[in-house]
């Protein structure tokens with residue numbers, strides 16, 4: 001496995017991971033171990049795929065929520081590694097669906113090899129993850145991850161069904177991103193807290209944090225798809241416009257536009273926007289305040305979830321659980337960072 005597969009994406013992310021640095025390294029060792037022992041040909045495919053994931057957000061959440069709730073044990077490593085494999089497999093599949101060529105400054109699996117291999121490599125990662133889940137020997141965990149995978153696929157399917165539909169509501173958008181992105185992030189947080197010994201009531205707070213963070217993450221991802229810099233973000237941008245996927249800034253713009261403004265934009269979007277038209281559309285949305293409105297919605301979600309988490313932190317402080325406090329702080333900082341990121 002290459003060096004980059006061991007490291008979180010950015011220094012900012014690494015600073016949030018400090019309270020679980022050692023455990024994240026142990027989880028990564030387990031992940032590497034479980035990716036090996038296949039035919040050497042497959043090892044090479046899987047190693048390469050792992051350079052496309054990168055931020056280790058999901059296992060970090062599992063570990064941070066475990067530490068905040070009370071403890072980190074071996075099962076956190078199985079779950080963290082499994083969720084990262086599922087995430088990586090879903091990105092490999094997503095790049096086939098989106099026809100994307102670059103991710104994390106590297107060629108996507110479909111671009112480097114072909115779509116046939118990318119589908120099978122994604123399948124291999126996701127099915128291999130389930131072997132790790134079995135090592136937890138807990139049906140509650142198994143059921144939660146199975147349901148989360150179904151929700152992820154459902155979100156992608158809702159999105160596929162909505163291609164070319166520029167009459168989506170904010171609720172439609174929430175249903176898509178709640179499934180395709182937030183379900184796995186919610187699962188990472190909730191299972192970390194469950195294995196850490198959180199009560200049912202507290203699990204709801206950790207799950208809500210993961211869910212809000214997940215939706216906010218995707219809102220920012222969609223904003224970057226419009227206004228981001230490909231060299232900074234490191235992946236093919238403009239694919240939502242090109243593939244006629246309506247995202248939150250477009251929904252907000254259309255909600256507030258005059259009939260004439262609406263007709264002009266719909267005509268352009270309906271024809272499929274080419275890469276060289278992205279900046280023009282982005283400027284239109286920005287000028288109307290639709291980009292800022294989408295980012296404000298992401299911030300609102302994160303702030304509400306962090307406020308609920310602060311109650312748990314206060315209680316932990318009162319109980320003298322000093323070990324947990326740094327994990328609570330990292331969770332809050334990480335959630336706020338997701339809204340500010342530029343890649």
Ligand code: FPP
Pocket residue numbers: 086089090091093094095097098100126149150152153156180181221225
């Ligand atoms: C990225 O969206 C894609 C996802 C968050 C999920 C994709 C999920 C699948 C293809 C199904 C996976 C199957 C199982 C069983 C879990 P995006 O295209 O908006 O983001 P991007 O800009 O990073 O490509």
Ligand code: MG
Pocket residue numbers: 094095098100239
């Ligand atoms: Mg994509």
